[in-house]
Amino acid sequence: MLSGPGEEALAGAFRISSVEKVRKQRGRYFIYREGQEEPVLSVHEDMLIRFRLLKDAWVTEEDLRLIETEDGRHRAYSQAIAYLGAKPRTRKEIERYLARKELDEETIRETADRLESERLIDDADYAKIFTSQRAGSHAKGRMLIRQELIQRGIGKSEAAEAIEAIDPDMEREAAIKAAVKRWPSLKGELRERRRKLAQFLTRRGYPSGVVREALKTVATSQEDNDGLDWLDN
Structure with a gap:
């Protein structure tokens, strides 16, 4: 940061005329440039302290680019932490979320790398x-x-x-429980009900072997089991 009016002649340098809180954005502040009515940028209060962005302080174009970059990183990290607060996320989910916030690819990558290094995403x-x-x-x-x-x-x-790592016994028991629960609601002839049940279990991602065992549990008679050959195909 520049410190005195003797530096004013430097190209692109400007003096901060005022610093104001941003309404409805907790912890953020507008920085106003001398001679302009619109703010030159908004920053988090951490950036305000880090770069000593006070009234009458001088800022160069190089300073401005660095402040914007660091504030973008801070914003991305804060948004990612808030997003993680709801439930665990994958790296890709974090990246997609930050992309929707229109952050640049480098900032997104750096944020995801930081979260991984801190074991906040794994x-x-x-x-x-x-x-x-x-x-x-x-x-x-x-x-x-x-x-x-x-x-x-x-x-x-x-x-x-x-x-x-899925326990085969647990998977089989879960499939049987789902089949038993689903069976009473199925309509049609016995064979049609079996087919609908098999389709239901398959849609839920169970392998054919597990589906067969679940169907056999529901269809307990030998006559019922005779109609299961189609699952071998």
């Missing part, structure tokens, strides 16, 4: 927790869970590792 841990929840209380099969992980930006190797 795609591998996210994949494991997400998979456990979906396979358990949400009664979803491994194929659908894998698809959901990929959609959230989890890498294929991390998604595969998380899927491999």
Whole structure:
């Protein structure tokens, strides 16, 4: 920052005429340039203190670019932290969210890198927790869970590792529970009801072997089981 009026002759330098709070934006301030009615920029109060942006202080064009860059980083990080406050997120979800805020790619990348270094986002841990929840209380099969992980930006190797950790017994029990709950609401002849149930379980991402076991539990008679051969195809 420039400190005295003797520097005024430097190209692009200006003196701050006033600093005012931004209404409805907590912690942000408008910086006004001498001779102009409109603010030259708005900054967070942390930038105000860091760069000593007080009335009568002098600012060069180089200072201004640095302040804008640092304020953008601060804004991106604060927005990302707020977004993470609702629930865990993947790196890709953070990047998409910040892109919607019209932040530049470099700032977004730097923010995501910082969050990873601080362990505030961890795609591998996210994949494991997400998979456990979906396979358990949400009664979803491994194929659908894998698809959901990929959609959230989890890498294929991390998604595969998380899927491999699913307990086969837990998955089978969840599928059977879902099948038993769904069965009474299905309409039609017995074979049609079985087909609808199989389609329901398949849509939830269960492998054909798990679907077969769930159907056998619901269709307990030998006559019922005779109609399951189509699942082998």
